[in-house]
Amino acid sequence: MARLMTTQLLLLVWVAAWGAQPRTIRARTELLNVCMDAKHHKEKPSPEDKLHEQCSPWKKNSCCSFNTSQEAHKDISYLYGFNWDHCGKMAPACKRHFIQDTCLYECSPNLGPWIQQVDQSWRKERILNVPLCKEDCQRWWEDCQTSFTCKSNWHKGWNWTLGYNQCPVGTACHPFHFCSPTPAALCEEIWSHSYKVSNYSRGSGRCIQMWFDPAQGNPNEEVARFYAEAMSGAEVPRAWPLLLSLVPMLLRLLS
Secondary structure: OHHHHHHHHHHHHHHHHHHHHHHHHHHHHHHOOOOOOEOOOOOOOEOOOOOOHHHHHHOOOEOOOHHHHHHOOOOOOOOOOOOOOEOEOOOHHHHHHHHHHHHHHHHOOOOHHHEEEEEEOOEEEEEOOEEEOHHHHHHHHHHOOOOEEOOOOOOOOOEOOOOOOEOOOOOOOEEHHHHOOOHHHHHHHOOOOOEEEOOOOOOOOOOEOOOOOHHHOOOHHHHHHHHHHHHHHOOHHHHHHHHHHHHHHHHHHHO
């Protein structure tokens, strides 16, 4: 009987140890060079001969098509029917950041570590708490100071009766700094915490850049690898509590 129990426990140890390793490999594969399961994303990243203007840095390896990149630059495009000018004409410098944010969301294959499943009619996955480089957020906030909006969170709560977003009835338009008094308030709240402002700077290899020169390579590849390895490496230790709890039982049975 003791021998049978020992054999069974050894089998459990082997299964636990073996099962942890494939999760690590599988997780790392899924976290790198992937596209979200969302409304306009390609199934897998691939090169594009040309991408429109601000989306062009991703043309060597992209989750968006040329048509998506072109629509990302339009007001009330077919992508989401979103009206940037819901409180009057948005300053070009401010709008440029929102276009770049759209390009990053639609085109980047380097957001895998922050992709989360969601149950929404228009997408099955989203990004959450992407560590955005602090300078990119600061500049975004500064360049929008002369523009106006009526909401701090643009993901929900709009009036869509005309087919595009309008301010909810009873709300007033205010300068951006009224709705988002700090850079973090803007970058983190505007899309329901898709971003989290990082303490790291551009070029550190520890934060995602909205803007980069493709001639110098894509710096977000290194960032994604760093976080993917950190997240995947956390899988193996999860098996150790089970393994350690079985050791005393094995010793007793074998003594």
